[in-house]
Amino acid sequence: MVIGLIWLFALLWPLLSIHPDGTLSFFKAFKVWSYVASAVVICVFIYILKKSGSLSGIATPVAKTRDRLAAYAGTLPTWVWLVVVGCFALSYPFYTDRYSQDVAIMVLIYICLGLGLNVVIGLAGMLDLGYIAFYGVGAYTYAILNTQLGLSFWMCLPIAALFAAIAGCIIGYPTLRMRGDYLAIVTLAFGEIVRLILNNWMSLTNGPNGILGIKAPAIWIPTFAGGFSFEYFYLKKLYYLYYVALALAIFTVIAVYRLNFSRIGRAWESIREDETVAELMGVNTFLLKLLAYAMGAVFAGLAGAFFAARMRFVAPESFSFLESAMVLCMVVLGGMASIPGIILGVAALIIFQEAFRELELYRMLVVGLCMVLMMLFRPAGLIPAKRMGTRSEEKEN
Amino acid sequence: MEYFIQQLINGLTLGGLYALIALGYTMVYGVIQLINFAHGEFFAAGGYMGVILLSYLAGIGFMDSHPWMCLGLALVLTMTYCAFLAMAVERVAYKPLRHQSRLAALVSALGMSIFLSNGLMLTQGVFDKPYPLQFAEGGFSYGLITVNVLQILIVALTAILLVGLNILVFKTRIGMAMRATAQDKIMSSLVAISANRIIALTFALGAGLAAAAGIMVGLYYGSVRYDMGFVPGIKAFAAAVLGGIGNITGAMLGGLVIGLVEVFGAGYISGQYKDVFAFIILIAVLYFKPTGIMGENVDDTRI
Numbered sequence: 076m077v078i079g080l081i082w083l084f085a086l087l088w089p090l091l092s093i094h095p096d097g098t099l100s101f102f103k104a105f106k107v108w109s110y111v112a113s114a115v116v117i118c119v120f121i122y123i124l125k126k127s128g129s130l131s132g133i134a135t136p137v138a139k140t141r142d143r144l145a146a147y148a149g150t151l152p153t154w155v156w157l158v159v160v161g162c163f164a165l166s167y168p169f170y171t172d173r174y175s176q177d178v179a180i181m182v183l184i185y186i187c188l189g190l191g192l193n194v195v196i197g198l199a200g201m202l203d204l205g206y207i208a209f210y211g212v213g214a215y216t217y218a219i220l221n222t223q224l225g226l227s228f229w230m231c232l233p234i235a236a237l238f239a240a241i242a243g244c245i246i247g248y249p250t251l252r253m254r255g256d257y258l259a260i261v262t263l264a265f266g267e268i269v270r271l272i273l274n275n276w277m278s279l280t281n282g283p284n285g286i287l288g289i290k291a292p293a294i295w296i297p298t299f300a301g302g303f304s305f306e307y308f309y310l311k312k313l314y315y316l317y318y319v320a321l322a323l324a325i326f327t328v329i330a331v332y333r334l335n336f337s338r339i340g341r342a343w344e345s346i347r348e349d350e351t352v353a354e355l356m357g358v359n360t361f362l363l364k365l366l367a368y369a370m371g372a373v374f375a376g377l378a379g380a381f382f383a384a385r386m387r388f389v390a391p392e393s394f395s396f397l398e399s400a401m402v403l404c405m406v407v408l409g410g411m412a413s414i415p416g417i418i419l420g421v422a423a424l425i426i427f428q429e430a431f432r433e434l435e436l437y438r439m440l441v442v443g444l445c446m447v448l449m450m451l452f453r454p455a456g457l458i459p460a461k462r463m464g465t466r467s468e469e470k471e472n
Numbered sequence: 473m474e475y476f477i478q479q480l481i482n483g484l485t486l487g488g489l490y491a492l493i494a495l496g497y498t499m500v501y502g503v504i505q506l507i508n509f510a511h512g513e514f515f516a517a518g519g520y521m522g523v524i525l526l527s528y529l530a531g532i533g534f535m536d537s538h539p540w541m542c543l544g545l546a547l548v549l550t551m552t553y554c555a556f557l558a559m560a561v562e563r564v565a566y567k568p569l570r571h572q573s574r575l576a577a578l579v580s581a582l583g584m585s586i587f588l589s590n591g592l593m594l595t596q597g598v599f600d601k602p603y604p605l606q607f608a609e610g611g612f613s614y615g616l617i618t619v620n621v622l623q624i625l626i627v628a629l630t631a632i633l634l635v636g637l638n639i640l641v642f643k644t645r646i647g648m649a650m651r652a653t654a655q656d657k658i659m660s661s662l663v664a665i666s667a668n669r670i671i672a673l674t675f676a677l678g679a680g681l682a683a684a685a686g687i688m689v690g691l692y693y694g695s696v697r698y699d700m701g702f703v704p705g706i707k708a709f710a711a712a713v714l715g716g717i718g719n720i721t722g723a724m725l726g727g728l729v730i731g732l733v734e735v736f737g738a739g740y741i742s743g744q745y746k747d748v749f750a751f752i753i754l755i756a757v758l759y760f761k762p763t764g765i766m767g768e769n770v771d772d773t774r775i
Contacts, residue, residue, distance in 0.1 A: 111591070202575065249759050257758055259507065260713050263706065264751035275744040396702075400582050407579045440590040446583025447565050454569070454576040 111440065118448060164321055168314045176313045178429050180385060183320035184378050185421045189405045190331045190414065191374030196403070197412030198340060199367035200347025202259040204399055205246070205266025209239040209372040211273060211394035213379025218286040218389045219279065228292035228384050232377060239376025240369040242269075247368035251361060266399055273391040285390030292319060292384050316385050323381055327374050332414060334370065343367055344412075404446055410456025419457050474616040479739045480732070485623045485692070487731020488630035492685035493708035494715070494723040495637065496678025502654045502718035503674045505574065509581040510561055511682060512705020513588035514554050518683025519696035520592060521550040523601050530604045550687055551680040558679030559672045561588075567668070585701075593698040600695040626688050633681060634724055640677075641720060650674060654718065703747070707734075710754045716764030725765060729753070 168176055188210060195203045213235040220226040220234065250261045273280050280286065334340050342363050345353040354360050383389045401424065409420020424442070431438050493515055500508045525546040529535050535542050565584045569577040612619060641647035652660040653670040661667050689704070690696045711730040715722025730750045737749030757765065 196575075202578070249755065252759075257713060257717075260709060261755055261758060264710060264754055267706065268748050268751050271745060271748050396706075397586075400586070404579060404582065407575060411575075437590075437594070439586055440594065443583045443586030443588075443590060447580050447587065450572075450576045450580040450583070451565075451568050454572045 110437070111444070114441075115444070122452065168317050173313055176317050178425065180313070180317055180320045182422050182425050183317075183324040184382055184385075185402065185405060185425060186324045186418055187327045187374050187378035187381075188402050189409070189417045189421045190327050191371045191378070192402050192406050193371075193412060193414075193417055194331060194334065194343075194374070195367055195371040196406060197417075198335065198343040198347065199364060200343075201251075201364065201367065202262075203368075203371070204259050204263040204396070204403070205269070206262070206371065206375060206402060207394050207396070207399040208246075208266040208269035209242060209375035210379040210382070210398075211269055211391070212239045212242045212372075213376030214383040214389045214393070215273060215280060215286075215379075216376070217380040217383040218289050221289050221383075222286055228290070228380070229294075232380050235380035236373045236376040239372040239379070243369040243372030244365060247365045251364045251368070263396070263399075266396060270391055270394050270396075273394065280391070283391060285388055287388055289383050289387045289389070291316070291387060320381060320385070323377055327377070328414060328418075330374075335412070335414070339363065339366065401442075404442075408446070408449055408456060410458045413456065413458050416456050416458035423457070475739070478617050479735050481617070481619055481623060483732035483735035484728065485626050485731070486735055487728035488627055489685045489688055489692075489727075490704065490708050490711050490731050491724045491727025492630055492633065492681045492688075493704060494711040494727045495634075495720060496675075496682045497709050498712040498715070498717055498720060498723035499650075499674050499678050501712070502720075503650065503671055504566070504570065506566065506577050506581065507709065508566075508675075508678075509578070509705075510565075510584040510588055511678065512701030512708075513585050513592070514558055514679040514701075515682040515686045515689075515704060516589065516592060516696070516698065516701035517557060518550050518554045518679075518686025519690040519700060520596055520601070520686075520698075521553050521683065522546050522687035522690050523603060523696055525549055527604045535604070547684060547687055551683045554679040554683035554686075555676035558675040562672055562675040567671075589699055589701060596698055598698065600697050602695045603690050622692055626692065629684065629688065633684060637677070637681070637720065646673070707747075707750050710750055714754050714757055714764055716766040719764070719766050722764060722766035729765075 167179060171179075188206070191209075192203065192206050195201050195206070216235040216238045217228065217231040220231050221228070226234075246262065246265045250258055250265075274283055276282070342353070342358045345356065345358055346360055346363060350360055382393075405420040405424050406417055407420075408424065409418070410416030427445075428438055428442070431441065493511070496511045496514070497508060500506060500511070526535070526542065529542045529546065561584055565580045566577055569580055639647075641650060649660070649665045650670055650673070652663070652665055653667050657667050660670075685704075686696070689700070707730055708727065711726035712723045713726070714729060715724070715726030717723075730753070733753050734746050734750050738746035741749070
């Protein structure tokens with residue numbers, strides 16, 4: 076592995092900068108690769124130290140304190156922690172600035188997306204590489220209905236979810252007879268088709284220019300100035316939008332949690348583990364797979380409609396394959412089928428991207444590297460999923 | 473009619489390029505059942521290495537005296553380079569994950585792809601890099617049909633590489649070892665075939681072919697870009713699936729079909745949706761014949 080790394084970087088050196096006149100310059104390439112190489116060397120060095128036990132002097136007390144804290148935390152009932160987290164989430168805008176609220180909204184949107192994708196990948200075990208298409212469908216549904224027909228955000232939210240679900244069924248119906256890798260490539264192809272249609276259907280989507288002038292969500296609020304009446308109030312402030320996003324994210328978390336432990340969720344898990352056996356046990360695999368697909372799409376549609384309302388602008392390049400890959404990455408990084416894991420994975424990736432904004436150019440490089448390193452050292456994700464019930468192999472231990 | 477023949481020639485050129493890239497996907501998939509997302513990046517790295525070598529050779533003045541020799545030299549060096557690069561990537565990012573879930577390897581591959589394409593962007597800049605030499609001059613025309621030297625070169629080189637690969641895989645001992653590993657890793661290791669070596673070789677061969685396609689694309693379109701590996705990568709993968717993934721002849725056929733469909737779709741229906749046609753054909757074929765055109769049986773216990 077270490078030899079492989081040295082080999083890889085030795086091979087990357089020759090990709091030098093070249094000037095049009097044919098002269099070579101070494102400096103720029105050398106700088107970039109040396110940054111990367113030193114970062115990797117430090118990571119690997121720490122890992123080797125940990126493996127050999129040189130770090131146990133520090134690691135053991137840390138682990139002990141963590142265990143003690145966890146045991147202490149376990150004595151309090153779960154609802155106490157939920158209240159603490161809830162209070163933190165609700166009071167968040169009061170002591171943070173605009174920028175961190177913006178980041179928080181992005182995190183919440185991606186939590187919806189990640190949990191929706193989790194239904195498809197984590198629960199039903201179907202690899203979906205075109206997931207972002209449903210996000211795009213949701214966003215464009217709201218954008219078009221709002222700018223052309225003047226429908227409000229709250230009206231459009233269920234419509235966007237419905238449209239996304241219909242799109243999910245349209246895509247799912249022909250593809251779900253396939254299994255494994257064929258499903259992956261077909262969903263990838265569908266994702267690209269949706270993006271290309273958004274990009275080229277000038278009369279409806281305004282092509283690559285995108286749709287401008289989408290209205291923010293509005294609510295009726297009671298006013299008491301000059302008698303009791305209702306006022307139509309646009310939630311333009313980021314502050315209000317944060318709460319809308321929070322509500323959506325909480326809705327998604329609860330819905331996915333309930334699905335996870337329902338009859339349907341168990342049926343999905345059985346399909347994931349072995350489709351043939353599931354079918355033998357009387358699970359209607361086709362219908363349930365279609366349902367998983369549509370459910371995943373619903374959450375993406377909701378997130379998409381909110382995204383359009385928050386940005387007040389949509390353009391096709393927001394829905395490229397790279398976004399699908401990012402969401403997939405968040406799910407896998409956090410731990411498939413594990414709700415807290417995915418939330419952590421989303422927060423980690425988004426905050427990580429924001430924290431390295433100064434190093435704009437190096438950001439994606441580091442994200443790619445992190446994905447590889449995570450898979451090498453912790454493939455089950457940050458917080459691996461807890462399985463329902465007990466299993467024979469676990470009982471034996 | 474002339475238009476049709478012209479499009480046919482263009483389609484064959486493009487299809488040959490897709491076939492070269494698709495072979496890497498299909499061979500790697502055949503041996504270790506991994507969608508190698510970083511494969512498109514080997515193609516892009518090949519394009520860049522070609523630019524660098526050709527510019528350097530032009531800079532020292534060797535190009536003016538022996539242009540074809542330069543091209544051959546660049547081709548061989550680039551293919552070797554990308555083969556080694558692919559082996560290194562395999563060693564770092566895929567080999568440790570061989571016994572993990574397939575999704576882990578897939579995510580690792582995606583990460584490697586992002587890493588490599590951004591590495592290219594950082595070292596080479598975000599703008600198009602022009603190829604220094606136009607081999608496109610010359611050629612012949614018959615009526616409205618024109619065929620330039622480059623198209624002949626691409627088709628000829630593709631044919632040579634494909635025939636060479638077929639001989640390697642189906643006639644030699646190494647090829648036999650590759651096929652044995654693809655069928656059953658444990659059994660083949662019992663008869664003293666080193667699976668690790670065969671897998672590294674498979675990656676090297678695939679990347680070498682992709683690198684050749686990279687130089688050809690650079691010459692054909694006149695420039696390379698850091699993200700050029702992505703879209704051709706997806707289409708080539710579609711070609712591999714179309715032909716039946718894991719099947720070498722199928723990948724060649726699939727590449728040609730995708731190339732022809734794309735060119736004819738763009739020529740006769742709509743240029744804007746040219747990428748869509750390739751995918752629609754893919755979906756239609758998979759719907760009616762889920763194993764692809766020449767597909768073999770596909771193990772169905774997979775995510």
